Amino acid sequence: MYIPSHCFYLVSIHRSSLSLPLFSFLSWGEYLLDSRMRGTKSSKKHSLLKCQYEKIEPNNEKRRRRQKRKKARNEELDEASRLQRRTRYLLNQMKLEQNLIDAYSGEGWKGQSRERIKPENDFKGARENQILKYKLGIRDAIRQWDSLSSCRDVLHLYELGSGNLCKLREAFPDNDIILCDGTCNSAFHQKCLDPPLDTESIPPGDQGWFCRFCECRMEILEAVNAHLGTYFSMNNSWEDVFEEEAALPEDANASLHPDVEWPSDDSGDENYDPERKENSSSISGEDTDDHVWEGEFSTDGSVGSDESDGGIEMFGKDAPPCEQISEDEDWGPSKRKRRAKESDAASTLMTLFESEKVNSDVDVEEVEGQLPPEAQIRRSFFRIPRIAVERLREVFAENELPSRDVKENLSKELGLDSEKVSKWFKNARYLALKTRKAEGVKQVHTLTPGLPKHPRFENMMKKLQILLYSPGIAEHHRLVSSVSSSACYALLESMELGDDVKLKKCSKERSKMRKRFNLFAGFGSEDAEAEMERLCKVTELEHRGDLAP
DNA sequence: AAGCCCTACCCTACAAAACC
DNA sequence: GGTTTTGTAGGGTAGGGCTT
Secondary structure, three states: OOOOHHHHHHHHOOHHHHOOOHHHHOOHHHHHHHHHHOOOHHHHHHHHHHHHHHHHHHHHHHHHHHHHHHHHHHHOOOHHHHHHHHHHHHHHHHHHHHHHHHHHHOOOOOOOOHHHOOOOHHHHHHHHHHHHHHHHHHHHHHHHHHHHHOOHHHHOOEOOOOOOOOOHHHHOOOOOEEEOOOOOOOEEEHHHOOOOOOHHHOOHHHOOOOOHHHHHHHHHHHHHHHHHOOOOOOOOOHHHOOHHHHHOOHHHHHOOOOOOOOOOOOOOOOOOOOOHHHHHHHOOOOOOOOOOEEOOOOOOOOOOEEEOOOOOOOOOOOOOHHHOOOHHHHOOHHHHHHHHHHHHHHHHHHHHHHHHOOOOOOOOHHHHHHOOHHHHOOOOOOOOOHHHHHHHHHHHHHOOOOOHHHHHHHHHHHOOOHHHHHHHHHHHHHHHHHHHHHHHHHHHHHOOOOOOOOHHHHHHHHHHHHHHOOOOOHHHHHHHHHOOHHHHHHHHHHHHOOOOOOHHHHHHHHHHHHHHHHHHHOOOHHHHHHHHHHHHHHHHHHHHHHHOO
16 A cells, blocks of 8 residues: 655644643643642742652762762863963953943933833842952962962972972983072972973073963963953962952951852853862862862852852852742742843843833833832843744744754844744744644534544544644645545554654654655655645545445 | 753743733 | 733753764
8 A cells, every 4th residue: 555655744744733731641630739839839849849859869960970070070170270260260250240230230221111120229239249259259269379389299390498309300401490480489390390391492591481370370360450450460469369358347248148159160151160179278068979068258258169060050049138038939940040030131131222222212210219129120021023023923834943043043133032032932832732732622523524434534634633723734734635544544543653742853854755755756846745736636546445345 | 871952841920912 | 990811931841862
């Protein structure tokens, strides 16, 4: 029996529409309980319990593995490089905080709905507090540098006056001692350096050569000076760095973020990859099974790190107290929510800034002052412009699951964030699916008349009916109607074995089929369609006889 | 094999728009 | 003006594909 392969395509691409909802695998009661638990306060408790009983083990396992890898990676880096990276990271973070403050305090956010995103003092205070924290972090990095540089054997060097003469001096004829012009008061054998220092690379008169440590320290200070307009020099000890900030009263540092988070490996900064040990001076806890403490801010201004895996995700510790509602809400998911809202505020600022020009006719400045503080921190709302939505719909009608390139092009074309475009498609797919399901059920009883009354056949037609309401296949309507009954049986057999929604697979199949068909026929899509129709009709005629009693 | 990325599917929150 | 609907977004779980 011949069944045209395109028939499989016709059904398989919309297999998704026929699937049972996920909860069909749960009992109804479980599902109800589960869905009711979600999104409520009690649901958070529920998730907490759930995690305790179900999730903790695998998560910890994962976390441990991740930590292992990171640790292994970190061990390859020397202390100086790590301190340098940490400082770079801290500077970057400071820049971000400063940008946020600048963005919020700018005059640009006074358009439509803008009163909602006007920063309250708490926000600014929190950001400034973060900056203070980073400054202290830099101070601590330099402190660590100082303490490390006093640890001579780390670098396999020949220290003047120490009596620890390196044996390599005899081993290599061209192995002079070179003095570092930095503050470490150290001397090195050329061959002891890594990489070994060639004689040609030594500056004339041995002046201006710095060991790796001093070079790093210099770079750190230069970066800080360049960024903050400070004048720290190599002669400054760590106590001189951000002396004023460190001298602030304890409560000034602790008032807003008593347990403020420390940037972690997962913080998104590739330059930063902190090593737990480097904070040993301020470490408050050490490698336990589940988490590695990098230390915290200590009262003397030393800085440590947060939970290893959780920098950002560390529960309930990154938000100022004013945001911390309850212990429950600080745990896990809600934490994530809050963080996301924070970042969302920032991204929305950009969007609103762009729409500012358009919406500048509304003056709400006078209203701002009258609004209660809680109203001012309400989530800002962005609407995709109507024209953009129309364009998105057009693309959606052609392809529900556009490729990344298509989405990026769209985002450029429409001036929208690519995430917004993705989100729009995500929602559109979900809504379309819901609509299709609803409509499919409605249409079940008004199907094509004159078809055999066979339970299996009726089932198939129900499914086909759903297919007909799927966007993007309207052009296949007539093809579907002409598919032979027996072919449909076969199609549905294959379909029922399938998964719920595999649009991705389906679209792949679709493109494969298109290619195959075009290759086979060697003509355009219209011709291909006509050929498909012809084949369907032929098959239908062939198999009508099969079904007849 | 594990990790990462992306997606589906679902629920929910919230603000704007539409409706009564 | 109050209520309902719509649109955008956050977030959770699960699974597949690809890379390392």
